[in-house]
Amino acid sequence: MSFKCVGVDNEGILVLGATNIPWVLDSAIRRRFEKRIYIPLPEAHARTDMFKLHLGNTAHSLTDADFRDLGKKTNGYSGADISVIVRDALMQPVRKVQSATHFKKVRAKSPLNPNEICDDMLTPCSPGDPNALEMTWVDVPGDKLLEPIVGASDMQRSLANTKPTVNDQDLEKLKKFTEDFGQEG
Template identity: 65%
Template sequence: MAINLQGDKAEQSFRVRCAECLDGGEKMEECLKKKEMAPTTKPVKQNQPDEPTKENDSEESDDSEKKFQSQLQSESWKAKHEAGSELALAYELFIVTENVKWSDVAGLGGAKEALREAVILPIKSPHLFTGRRTPWGGVLLFGAPGTGKTYLARAVATEARGSTFSVSSSDLMSKWLGASRKLMMNLFRLAREHKPSIIFIDDIDLLCGSGDKAEFLAQMQDVRNANEGILVLGATSIPWTLDPAIRKRFAKRIYIPLPEECARSIMFKRMLGSARNTLTESDFATLGQKTEGYSGADISCIVRDAMMQPLRMVQSATHFKRVRGSVWNMPSQVVDDLWTPCSPEDPDCVEMTWMDIQDDKLQEPVVSMSHMLMCLSKAKPTVNEQDLEQFKKFMEDFGQEG
């Protein structure tokens, strides 16, 4: 669970609240420890002169003492749990600053435009939404897994420059009766205190399928009626499991499709990052053509596997040669005593293994197009045609294409 608070005043007030919560929890734990460590004294029963001593007196006192200790622990746990559910968000939330821009999201032009209208514009220019022109209270992002729904929400948090509460459905669910309801109430209360704010809930379908759906519906209805500068942004990979009441709260439903060919080429290039490679622009275009039906997560797995190929070459190599290159932690410094794997037929080769080389003198080979194609031949997409048909049908019935 994460929070992005904009403004020094909001951040300071939240930090003070978290500190108070933590202090209260620590004091409660110390009190419980003292009670556990305190020596227990058994009551001594004085026998009357005419009353005979009973052999089961000690057993009765032991039973009563165990019963009292059990009741005390139960009451202490109950108080601690009630306080914990009241302050659980303070323990689990932490302040982060998202730094994902619209330009970092490849493709999805329609989804970006819809989110600018539904999220960015009401927060940046609230004076434009007066009278019967009101902003959306809930926006749902739905699509196949790995298409960038969460990444797109991070970009929204950066561009909106408001207070952003990012949670997963599991953060708001508890097996204890009433705890989930309190967590949800505290989340929306914090959002109201730091408005304008965005609440992003990932895997919203899990939350809506739990027994606390009524509280979520009530909070969403309050947000919709009050029009108080709070937007709930939900994401799901199985939108057809949402009932009509949930769809009503998320009036704006945007479909996040699989990346197009151009977007896939850009993803390959960006995911390689600063890794040494020999790929050209035509190579990236070829990879984009060959990955039809692959999601962004699938492409990420292919690139990660391809970047491991040079390391596998290092592990299996039996011959190395000296090369000239930059020091790994000082790119501006060039040395001549680095070692890289080579063929046994190379005239400069030396028979050794990577274990015989000094740690900072080992240079891995560059990532090549052959590495990419080899990893692509072994990788399969996680989404099939039947899954895409379900998303398209839901989009045609209830959604909007992104």
């Protein structure tokens, strides 16, 4: 959510400014920008796309339904808030590896040669897993570590620990500023 301020001079140069606190702009600055446009917080479909965008090419097990669910659950979150959630979720597999007390051997692509399949890659597991080997991540050879991929539970855990940074008071101030000086986007 932000305000975009647009001004054009006689040379054809476009000046664009953005702020989340437009009410602190003095009248001289407001006069120099011909348009003041309110850009609201993203809607559910945009938030859904933002989760996908922030994950990029990172391996994950999220489905389209998972992404839609995240989009619905993040009403009131800004694009920056969603970025924080995704960055935190990307760290969840690292945390799993670091806190694991047991690993198990799995069949997976070699990290050194993606064309080679290894039967002895090690990934974190619960102590109750029938193939569990008691060890910590420091005991696992670097070329044998298979880090878990990011999943829906990682995103949900990060979402539960991340609150939106925009509050109702800020939204009311923006609404009032738009009524007094701005335009809807």
